[in-house]
Amino acid sequence: MKNANAAAAADTRRAPLNFKEGFAKFLFFVCACLSIIAVFGIVGFVLYGSVPAFRDIGVFQFIFGTSWNPNYDRYGILPMIVNSLIVTLFSVLLGGIVGIFTAVFLAFWCPDKIHINYRGNDPKRAQRIEKINRVLHKINLRTIFDQIIKLLAGIPSIVYGLFGLEIIVQMLSGMNGGRDGKGILACSLLLAIMVLPTVTSLVKNALEAVPESYLEGALALGNSKAQAVFCVVLPAARSGIISALILALGRAVGEAMAVIWVSGNRALFPSGLFSNIRTMTTNIVMEMGYATGLHQSALLATGFVLLVFVLIITLSMNFVPKEYRGGKGTRALLDNTGEREIPFRKQGALQDVLFGISVFFAALVALILAIIIFYIVINGIVNFSVSFITSAQAIDVPTLMPSLLATLELVGITLAIALPLGICAAIFLNEYAKPGSKVIKVIRTFIDTLSGVPSIVFGLFGMMLFRNTLGMGRSVLVGALTLVIVVLPTIIRSTEESLHAVPMSLREASYGLGASKVRTIFRIVLPSAIPGIATAAILAIGRIIGESAALVFTMGTAFTFYGDPSGAGSSLAVLLYTCANEGLHMGEAYMTAFILLIFAFVLNIIVYLIQRGVRKKRMN
Amino acid sequence: MENEKKNPNEKQKKNPLEIFDFSGENAIEVKDVDLYYGDFQALKKINMVVPKYEITAMIGPSGCGKSTLLKTLNRMNDLVEGCRVEGLITIGNRNIYGKDMDLSALRKNVGMVFQKPNPFPMSVYDNIAYGPRTFGIKKRSQLDEIVERSLRQAAMWDELKDRLNKSAIGLSGGQQQRLCIARALSVQPEILLMDEPTSALDPISTGKIEELCAELKKDVTIVMVTHNMQQAARISDKTGFFLLGELIEFGTTDDIFTSPKRPETERYITGRFG
Numbered sequence: 001m002k003n004a005n006a007a008a009a010a011d012t013r014r015a016p017l018n019f020k021e022g023f024a025k026f027l028f029f030v031c032a033c034l035s036i037i038a039v040f041g042i043v044g045f046v047l048y049g050s051v052p053a054f055r056d057i058g059v060f061q062f063i064f065g066t067s068w069n070p071n072y073d074r075y076g077i078l079p080m081i082v083n084s085l086i087v088t089l090f091s092v093l094l095g096g097i098v099g100i101f102t103a104v105f106l107a108f109w110c111p112d113k114i115h116i117n118y119r120g121n122d123p124k125r126a127q128r129i130e131k132i133n134r135v136l137h138k139i140n141l142r143t144i145f146d147q148i149i150k151l152l153a154g155i156p157s158i159v160y161g162l163f164g165l166e167i168i169v170q171m172l173s174g175m176n177g178g179r180d181g182k183g184i185l186a187c188s189l190l191l192a193i194m195v196l197p198t199v200t201s202l203v204k205n206a207l208e209a210v211p212e213s214y215l216e217g218a219l220a221l222g223n224s225k226a227q228a229v230f231c232v233v234l235p236a237a238r239s240g241i242i243s244a245l246i247l248a249l250g251r252a253v254g255e256a257m258a259v260i261w262v263s264g265n266r267a268l269f270p271s272g273l274f275s276n277i278r279t280m281t282t283n284i285v286m287e288m289g290y291a292t293g294l295h296q297s298a299l300l301a302t303g304f305v306l307l308v309f310v311l312i313i314t315l316s317m318n319f320v321p322k323e324y325r326g327g328k329g330t331r332a333l334l335d336n337t338g339e340r341e342i343p344f345r346k347q348g349a350l351q352d353v354l355f356g357i358s359v360f361f362a363a364l365v366a367l368i369l370a371i372i373i374f375y376i377v378i379n380g381i382v383n384f385s386v387s388f389i390t391s392a393q394a395i396d397v398p399t400l401m402p403s404l405l406a407t408l409e410l411v412g413i414t415l416a417i418a419l420p421l422g423i424c425a426a427i428f429l430n431e432y433a434k435p436g437s438k439v440i441k442v443i444r445t446f447i448d449t450l451s452g453v454p455s456i457v458f459g460l461f462g463m464m465l466f467r468n469t470l471g472m473g474r475s476v477l478v479g480a481l482t483l484v485i486v487v488l489p490t491i492i493r494s495t496e497e498s499l500h501a502v503p504m505s506l507r508e509a510s511y512g513l514g515a516s517k518v519r520t521i522f523r524i525v526l527p528s529a530i531p532g533i534a535t536a537a538i539l540a541i542g543r544i545i546g547e548s549a550a551l552v553f554t555m556g557t558a559f560t561f562y563g564d565p566s567g568a569g570s571s572l573a574v575l576l577y578t579c580a581n582e583g584l585h586m587g588e589a590y591m592t593a594f595i596l597l598i599f600a601f602v603l604n605i606i607v608y609l610i611q612r613g614v615r616k617k618r619m620n
Numbered sequence: 621m622e623n624e625k626k627n628p629n630e631k632q633k634k635n636p637l638e639i640f641d642f643s644g645e646n647a648i649e650v651k652d653v654d655l656y657y658g659d660f661q662a663l664k665k666i667n668m669v670v671p672k673y674e675i676t677a678m679i680g681p682s683g684c685g686k687s688t689l690l691k692t693l694n695r696m697n698d699l700v701e702g703c704r705v706e707g708l709i710t711i712g713n714r715n716i717y718g719k720d721m722d723l724s725a726l727r728k729n730v731g732m733v734f735q736k737p738n739p740f741p742m743s744v745y746d747n748i749a750y751g752p753r754t755f756g757i758k759k760r761s762q763l764d765e766i767v768e769r770s771l772r773q774a775a776m777w778d779e780l781k782d783r784l785n786k787s788a789i790g791l792s793g794g795q796q797q798r799l800c801i802a803r804a805l806s807v808q809p810e811i812l813l814m815d816e817p818t819s820a821l822d823p824i825s826t827g828k829i830e831e832l833c834a835e836l837k838k839d840v841t842i843v844m845v846t847h848n849m850q851q852a853a854r855i856s857d858k859t860g861f862f863l864l865g866e867l868i869e870f871g872t873t874d875d876i877f878t879s880p881k882r883p884e885t886e887r888y889i890t891g892r893f894g
Contacts, residue, residue, distance in 0.1 A: 213738035217800070220696060221751040221807055222637075222728035231754060236741045324741035326787030331745055333764040333784070342762045344755035344807065346636050346724055 024518045025432055031424035032433075035446045035492070038485045042453060043307065045464040050301030056294055062301060068267040068278075070287065075298040077305065079269045083277040084306070086270060087184060087259070088252040091191030092199075095252075096245050098192070099199025100234075101358040102365050106149075106200070107207040108229050109359070110142045145362070147608060148369050153197035154600040155372065156546030157258040157455075158573045159593045162580055163372050164190035165261040166379075176274045182264035185273040190262055191255055193368055195248035200365070202247065206240020207233060226351035242320045247452070250313045254306065254454025256281035256549040257577060280306045281456050281549075288463075288553055303460040307453065314452040318445070373597065380594025383587035393560045398579050398588045400595075402561035406476055406569030410555065411544050413480035413565060414487065419537060421484070422491030423526075429492070430499040431521055451489035455549035458486050462554035477565040479555025486550055487540040494539055498532015499525060531614045535607055542603045545596065548573040572596055637725045637755070640712025642810050647672045647841040648693060653707035655688060657700065662688045664865045666707070670811075670858070675833055675842045677852035677873065680862030681888070686845045689862070690813050693843065694730040695723060712810065728755070731809035731840075735816040737796035739788035739803070744780055747788045747799060751807040766806055773839070774802035775832055794825025798832065805840075812836065814844040818851065830855050849889055853877050861885045 053062060057075050065076015114136045118129040168189050173181030210233050218228035234241075264276025265286060278286070284299050284306075291299050393402045425443075433440045462482030466472045502525050510520040526533070548571070556568030557578045570578060572592055580589035648670035655663035663685045670676045678686040691697045692705055695716060709716050716726055728751075739747050748770050749763045757763055767784070771777040776798050788799055797817060804812060814833075818826040833842055833855055846852050852859050853873060860870040861884070869876060869885045880886045 211738070213734060213736060214740055216696065216699070216734065217738040217740065217803075218750075218754075219699070220694060220727055220732035220734075221754070221803070222724040222726075223754055224724060227754050231750070232740050324787050324789060326790060327743050327785035331743070331785040333768055333781075342752070342757060342766065343635070344637050344728065344752070344757070346722075347754055347756045348724070 021516060021518055025428075028424045028428035028432060031421050032428040032443050034421060034425060035443060035450050035488060038488070039446050039449050039453075041465070042450075042457060042461045042485075043311075045461050045469070046300055046304045046307055046457060049460070049464045049468070050297055050304045052294060053297035053301040057298065057301075062298070063305065066269070068283070070291070070295045070298070073294065075294075075301075077267075077280065077283070077302055079267050080278055080280045080283050080302070081305065082269060083184070083263075084253055084279040084281070084309075087187040087191060087277070087279060088249055090184070090188035091252045092195060092245060092248045094188060095192035095195040096199050096248060098361045098364065099196045099244075099248075100203050100241060101354075101361040102149075102196070103200045103203035103207060104229060104234065105358040105362040106142070106145055107204050108225070108233075109355070110145055110362070112140055112142050113137050114139065114141055145366070147604060148366055149197045149200050150607075151600060151604050152193075152365070152369050152372075153201070154542050154546070154604055156548065156573050156576075156596050156600070157194070157255060158546075158548045158576050159376065159596055160190060160194055160258040160372075161261050162576065162589060162593050163375060164258060165580070167371070167375060169262055172274070180264065180274065180276065182262050183272075183274045183276045184270050186262040186264075187259045187277065187279070190258055191252045194255060194258060195251050196365060196368075198251055199244050199248050202244035203237070203241050206237040206244065209240065210236045224348045224351065226355040227348045230351045230354050236324075239320050239322050243317055246313060246317050246320070250310050250452045250454075253313065254281060254310050254452075254456065256285050256454065256456040257573075260285055261580070281454065284456055284460065285549065285552065288460075300460055300464070303457050307457050310452055310454055310457070311449065314449050315445075317448070376590070376593050376597050379590040380597075383590045385587060385591070388588050388591055395558075395560055398559050398575060398585050400575075400588075400591070402559065403570055403572050403575040403592070404595075405563065406555075406561040407545060407571040409476050409563070409565060409569075410480050410483070410551075410571055411541055413477065414483045414544050415537060415540060417480070418484040418487050418491055418540060419533075422488050422536065423495050423533060425488070425492045426495035426499055427521060427526075430496050431517075431525065447489045447492055450485070451493075455486070455547060458482055459550040459553045461485075462550065466554065473566070474554065474556035474558075474568040475566045476555055476561075476569050479551045479571070480565070482550055482554045483544050483547060486547065487543050490539050490543060491536045494536035495529065495533050498529040498535070501532070502528045531610050535610050538603050538607050538610075542600060545571070545599050545603075546573055547571070548577050552577065572599075636722055637728055639722065639725050640714055640729050640810065642672065642712045644713060645672060646670060647711065647811050648843070649708075649710040650689070651708040651710070653689075653692070653705065653709060655685075655692060655697070655706075656702075656704045658702040662865050663692075666867045668860060668867060668870055670841060670843055672841050673837055673839075674857040675837050675844060675855055676858040676860065677856035678843070678845045678860045678862060679847075679849055679852050679888075680868075682847075683864075684862040685865040686860075686862045687815055690815055690843060690845050693811070693813055694727050694732055695721075696732065698723070728807045729809050730811045730813060731804035731807065732813045733797070733800050733804055733815065733817045736820050737793060737800050739791070739796050739799050741787070741789055743785050744788050744791075744799065745784040748803050748806045751803060755807065770802040770806040773805050773836065774798050775828070775835070776802055792825070794821050794828060797821060797825065797829060801829070801832065801836075805836075809840060811841045811843065814842060816845050816847055819847055826851075849877075849891075861888060863888070 053075065062075055062077060064078050066078050067074045067076050116129050116133055116136065118126050164186060168186050169181040171181065172186050173179065214232050214236055215228050218232040219225065259279060260282045263278055263282050265278050265282060266276040267278040267283065270277055280302050283302050288299050389400045391399055393399050429440060429443065459482065462478060466478040466481060472478050506524050506528060507520055510524045551571055551574050555571065555574065557570045557574055558568040559570065561567065561569035572595060576589050576592040576596065579585035579592065646669050650666050650668040653663055653666040654661060666689060678689065680686050688697065692709060697703045705717055711730060714721065740750060742750065745767055748767045752763060752766050768777065771780055779795065788796065791799060818829050830851065836842060844856065856873045858871065859873045859876040861868045861876065863884055869880060869882045876885060877889055880889060
């Protein structure tokens with residue numbers, strides 16, 4: 001990379017800075033700075049919207065007030081803060097433990113191939129088992145598990161919400177003696193499932209980044225593999241694990257749509273695992289639709305408090321020490337006690353148990369995904385109705401077509417704006433900025449911060465900027481403009497990775513022929529990075545299709561759609577929300593969930609195929 | 621502990637870690653060993669006897685199988701997929717590829733130092749206490765005893781006694797490698813395998829490690845793979861020369877370097893190839 005920079009620097013020095021080159025560089029720089037502008041914009045607008053609340057209610061009264069009753073202008077959010085924090089901690093504890101163990105299994109024990117060993121003498125049976133083995137050898141268990149984790153990550157929040165409402169709440173209701181199953185425990189379980197894929201994939205990356213030599217060193221001392229993994233490798237990956245957990249905290253505290261139906265919606269302090277609660281996020285979603293004046297401002301202020309929590313969580317990531325720094329002071333040994341005979345005993349039973357736990361949790365994760373898919377698919381099929389798909393759109397009855405079209409238009413507009421911006425930002429970061437320079441560090445921090453902002457806060461921001469300030473109505477365009485900011489970090493990161501993978505020699509060859517930097521980027525670098533950019537686009541599509549919290553207040557919830565971007569409409573995910581929210585159109589909700597699941601599945605497969613193609617090409 | 625309470629008779633039962641009997645003359649006996657990585661044969665009919673409390677060096681050009689043989693001696697090769705060993709390797713009177721061989725016991729008694737120093741990301745103290753801890757030593761006084769003894773054995777005590785709480789990652793490369801030797805010694809092995817232990821180090825650190833080896837052979841048998849012929853000549857008692865998976869010649873270091881019997885050996889030690 002250093003060479004890359006030297007070459008780049010030499011190139012700019014050699015070529016006279018003409019207008020075109022300078023302008024292009026400026027443009028890329030501006031795009032890269034968009035994330036900074038976006039973060040400040042979000043904080044600014046949400047804060048601006050909450051000023052009336054903070055002023056009229058008082059910051060202290062607002063944050064530490066214990067009663068929320070808009071009818072009497074009582075706005076205290078302490079119970080909701082407490083609820084949010086409890087649910088977040090529980091879910092990250094649960095999801096974190098399961099996720100870490102699953103990651104350990106995937107990184108160290110998950111076999112590539114499954115094989116049945118037959119030791120009997122029956123030749124016929126041996127032949128049959130040989131046949132089965134040949135089929136089994138085609139299945140790569142590790143790839144399947146990777147895809148399971150990715151699919152779990154790709155399922156939209158609102159689908160999780162439906163699953164939580166119907167399965168988790170019912171299950172817990174049984175545990176609670178038939179009473180209501182909603183509340184702390186239901187929220188925690190659901191959020192735990194939702195943070196699982198984040199924790200698992202990040203911890204797996206961290207574990208795989210630990211040098212192989214640590215594992216070997218421990219084994220050579222007589223450790224069992226389980227001892228080596230749990231006593232040396234896992235602690236060596238601690239900074240990655242802590243970062244994963246922090247990221248999970250941010251996800252869990254900001255999740256809105258998934259918990260909206262399982263929380264029970266009572267803005268009181270919790271008194272037990274089954275006490276109904278309202279979190280900060282659900283408070284906003286529940287009431288923003290009809291709130292005006294001070295009430296609306298109080299909801300925005302709730303969003304601001306949430307945002308502050310998320311920012312603290314995200315920024316704390318920067319303080320995780322990257323490597324072991326050693327203890328403080330010196331360590332004095334006890335006086336020589338002259339114990340000559342020190343008996344060594346074989347240990348490792350505990351680690352064997354931990355190994356068992358990691359197999360169990362990995363199986364559990366696969367089972368959870370299977371249950372979710374089974375549940376959505378079965379209900380989608382059982383509730384299949386032709387009229388939902390074919391009948392003409394109406395104001396009062398949900399139909400599929402308008403939502404499908406609105407979703408496609410939303411995806412189209414969002415990508416048309418976000419892709420060029422994201423690619424240009426990635427170009428600046430990878431081709432122009434010096435790696436490790438301050439500019440890059442600052443921009444990266446803001447990109448990370450932006451990607452940690454909860455959907456619901458994006459929704460508030462879109463509402464404040466486009467509707468309240470610019471006077472636009474709820475429309476596909478406003479939704480798309482909001483989502484541009486939502487997907488920007490994903491696009492930038494994925495594109496950057498692919499630009500980074502383009503060999504330096506290609507650039508040098510182009511410079512060697514006298515091509516300018518801009519020409520080299522557009523003719524040589526970008527075309528080589530197309531698979532990565534396509535991946536970026538697909539990840540963005542997945543996020544757009546699954547997004548609901550950011551769209552309810554920006555794009556609207558209308559059942560109808562006439563094709564005009566300036567008109568309101570509801571995306572599929574929002575349609576699912578509206579259908580299930582009042583419990584009137586559950587059949588339609590299930591069908592929509594089924595369709596969303598198919599989208600998630602197909603997008604995952606496309607990403608997998610692209611990445612496999614790239615890997616094969618590199619290997620050749 | 622619980623087992624002992626349940627079956628008082630079992631108390632007399634042998635510690636599963638102490639299954640080896642090193643009272644004999646030879647530490648390691650390798651007989652007709654073939655080793656395959658998948659279809660590729662990496663070792664061909666190796667026969668070799670490593671005497672106790674000596675330094676045995678294994679030399680030869682890259683890819684000749686010397687490291688492979690070293691790694692079969694504590695079965696680190698088990699980690700390599702598709703690796704198959706045929707023949708007999710006896711250590712301390714036990715067939716180490718036998719069915720009931722306990723890998724923990726084997727590797728506790730046959731320690732290993734790697735080409736690149738690989739201290740764990742822990743403090744100096746914890747690095748050395750790590751091995752004993754995984755064998756159930758919890759008492760502070762016993763751990764202290766082991767840490768001091770191991771560091772003294774590795775001639776590092778004076779350097780490190782005031783820095784036991786510092787990160788091992790912060791040590792210099794040579795110190796890291798000697799710390800790894802101390803770590804290997806902490807579980808009191810009978811045999812120490814060294815896989816090019818000085819190839820990543822500067823000459824001064826290399827010298828220190830060679831001195832250390834000469835000192836250590838009073839207590840442990842050392843088998844060392846080295847790229848460096850002078851090193852083999854300087855410190856080893858026996859030398860084996862490997863070429864293309866075969867043990868071409870094995871004998872006392874003096875014989876190998878002054879009057880080699882095989883022409884390949886002579887050409888290699890006179891620097892004509894390799």
